[in-house]
Amino acid sequence: MKAVRRTLIGSGALLMAYAVSGALADPDVKGGALIFLVAVLVFHDGLLLPLTIGAGVLIGRIVPCRIRTPVRVAAVISLAVTVVALPLVLGRGRVPDNPSVLPLHYGRGLLAVYTIIWVTTAGITVAQHRRHRVRHTDND
Amino acid sequence: MVRDAGTGLSRTPARPRSLPARLAELGRTANRWVQAPLPRPPAALRRGPLRRGAFDSGLRSPRLTSLLGLALAVAFTICFLTGLISHFIQHPPAWFWWPSRPVGLYRVTQGLHVATGLASVPLLGAKLWSVYPRLFGWPPARNLAHAIERAGVAVLVAAALFQLFSGILNIARWYTPMPFFFTAGHYWSAWLAAGALIAHLGVKLPIISRALTRATPDRTRPGTLTRRGLLGTVGAAAGVITLATAGQTVAPLAPVAVLAPRRPGTGPQRLPVNKTAAGAGVRDAAFDPGYRLTITGPATRVSLDLTELAALPQHTVVLPISCVEGWSSTGTWTGVRLRDLVALVGVDAENAEAYVESLEASGRYRATTVPPPHLRDPYTLIALRLGGEVLHPDHGYPARLIAPNRPGVLQTKWVTRITARSKS
Numbered sequence: 001m002k003a004v005r006r007t008l009i010g011s012g013a014l015l016m017a018y019a020v021s022g023a024l025a026d027p028d029v030k031g032g033a034l035i036f037l038v039a040v041l042v043f044h045d046g047l048l049l050p051l052t053i054g055a056g057v058l059i060g061r062i063v064p065c066r067i068r069t070p071v072r073v074a075a076v077i078s079l080a081v082t083v084v085a086l087p088l089v090l091g092r093g094r095v096p097d098n099p100s101v102l103p104l105h106y107g108r109g110l111l112a113v114y115t116i117i118w119v120t121t122a123g124i125t126v127a128q129h130r131r132h133r134v135r136h137t138d139n140d
Numbered sequence: 141m142v143r144d145a146g147t148g149l150s151r152t153p154a155r156p157r158s159l160p161a162r163l164a165e166l167g168r169t170a171n172r173w174v175q176a177p178l179p180r181p182p183a184a185l186r187r188g189p190l191r192r193g194a195f196d197s198g199l200r201s202p203r204l205t206s207l208l209g210l211a212l213a214v215a216f217t218i219c220f221l222t223g224l225i226s227h228f229i230q231h232p233p234a235w236f237w238w239p240s241r242p243v244g245l246y247r248v249t250q251g252l253h254v255a256t257g258l259a260s261v262p263l264l265g266a267k268l269w270s271v272y273p274r275l276f277g278w279p280p281a282r283n284l285a286h287a288i289e290r291a292g293v294a295v296l297v298a299a300a301l302f303q304l305f306s307g308i309l310n311i312a313r314w315y316t317p318m319p320f321f322f323t324a325g326h327y328w329s330a331w332l333a334a335g336a337l338i339a340h341l342g343v344k345l346p347i348i349s350r351a352l353t354r355a356t357p358d359r360t361r362p363g364t365l366t367r368r369g370l371l372g373t374v375g376a377a378a379g380v381i382t383l384a385t386a387g388q389t390v391a392p393l394a395p396v397a398v399l400a401p402r403r404p405g406t407g408p409q410r411l412p413v414n415k416t417a418a419g420a421g422v423r424d425a426a427f428d429p430g431y432r433l434t435i436t437g438p439a440t441r442v443s444l445d446l447t448e449l450a451a452l453p454q455h456t457v458v459l460p461i462s463c464v465e466g467w468s469s470t471g472t473w474t475g476v477r478l479r480d481l482v483a484l485v486g487v488d489a490e491n492a493e494a495y496v497e498s499l500e501a502s503g504r505y506r507a508t509t510v511p512p513p514h515l516r517d518p519y520t521l522i523a524l525r526l527g528g529e530v531l532h533p534d535h536g537y538p539a540r541l542i543a544p545n546r547p548g549v550l551q552t553k554w555v556t557r558i559t560a561r562s563k564s
Contacts, residue, residue, distance in 0.1 A: 001346065001349075012335045012337070012339025012340070012342060013335065014335070015335025016332055016336055019329070020332070023332075028323070029320055029328060030319070032325075033324075036319065038298065040301040040302055041298040044297075049269060052265075052269070053195075065363060069369065076374075077380055080261050080378075081384065081399070084258055084381050084385070085384075085399050087314045090314070092314040093315075093401075094313075095419070097416050097418050098416050098534070099406075101414075102312070103407075104398065106399060110399065113380065116380075
């Protein structure tokens with residue numbers, strides 16, 4: 001185990017050194033890549049994740065216990081889809097002379113996906129509660 | 141032999157020691173240094189998220205983190221290898237070789253690259269959530285070794301986020317937030333992530349193997365989200381993202397692909413476009429009646445106008461355009477075989493390559509080298525027509541390169557010059 005660990009750590013460090021030296025030698029990378037590297041870390045760990053955990057606490061406070069878990073599940077899936085969809089919804093990548101780029105109405109698409117997520121979660125929850133109740137009456 | 145650090149320095153060795161012995165001594169000294177405890181910061185600073193028990197979810201466990209990490213490692217490996225393939229096709233090292241068949245191989249590898257990257261979003265999110273309390277561990281660094289390990293984790297997290305965020309921005313073609321050339325940044329950051337991931341695996345190996353081999357009871361309270369429930373949720377999120385986007389390359393999924401940045405059938409002549417003729421600044425040159433396709437060989441040169449090109453034997457092939465951004469779309473192309481064109485200047489296509497240049501005055505992708513496997517392939521055309529119609533200007537009128545199993549950026553449009561040379 002010790003030899004495997006040493007090999008992994010050593011080769012990993014070598015690859016990281018290769019990445020850093022390669023990036024420094026590449027005129028296309030520039031300092032902007034370092035700014036972006038730090039920015040995504042600060043944005044995720046300092047803003048996105050605390051807000052997500054805060055939203056989770058809020059769900060724990062305001063959502064009734066019975067449906068808390070399905071609400072959490074649907075919220076997590078919605079958040080993941082939002083991360084992927086937001087740049088499309090904002091549509092900053094559109095160019096006037098090329099309608100084949102971002103050809104869809106992504107705001108509407110995202111709403112449709114939200115609807116499917118929440119309706120499906122609600123449907124499964126209702127079905128589970130019903131099954132639970134049936135089992136409960138059977139036992140009586 | 142265990143020796144005290146203090147006495148070791150003062151004692152004079154009886155005789156000069158060998159180099160390996162000295163190196164070993166140096167290693168031991170370095171080890172003592174990095175393992176020496178650092179002073180603890182004042183307890184008064186331990187506030188907010190740094191407090192003991194600030195994070196109370198019973199859902200977090202080494203087993204959950206290890207399972208998510210394992211899935212993420214598989215996903216990142218797929219992304220890394222497929223990305224490397226795409227990079228090497230575009231910047232081939234001397235040892236690299238890429239076949240021209242199967243025609244749709246690149247469409248699969250690059251489609252997989254983007255789809256796997258997008259599906260990694262909920263995986264990485266959940267993984268980072270599961271270890272977030274460790275960011276506020278107390279003391280921040282026990283010793284130098286611990287500090288180095290934590291810096292390595294920061295690099296891993298930053299590089300992983302860099303890959304996913306820059307990839308998402310790239311397929312949405314939103315470049316303003318990225319103050320660097322996307323391809324180069326994404327490439328080097330991939331190596332950084334790969335190295336940091338391998339080192340991280342080495343550091344955490346005992347914890348991972350324990351967590352994955354020993355049964356760990358789920359400590360979640362009844363009625364709350366269980367470990368299995370969270371893993372299912374992450375899987376469902378990855379599934380929803382894939383269904384909503386994969387239609388950009390998997391045509392049967394196009395009707396449900398409401399979040400696909402491209403639709404395979406949307407664009408002039410039912411094919412998407414990356415760079416338009418106006419965007420490339422070639423509109424005037426493309427429609428100039430003086431347009432000629434010049435083919436240069438080692439000894440001769442041939443110049444053909446559109447009528448002469450159309451008079452050469454025409455062939456029709458069905459080939460996909462497969463973009464590095466993960467979308468792809470199949471077209472029916474008609475034109476002259478590139479191997480027939482280089483034969484006009486006396487080059488045998490069996491072992492030759494061709495440098496194909498566009499009317500574009502500048503730009504990263506204005507020219508490309510067609511390597512031997514693609515040059516000799518009868519499917520490689522200088523196409524004049526798409527779907528039976530004369531090429532749309534945005535698809536490269538008057539003539540464009542279309543070859544099997546290549547990234548779209550290398551399918552040069554508005555072709556005006558071909559230089560053929562034998563490869564010995």
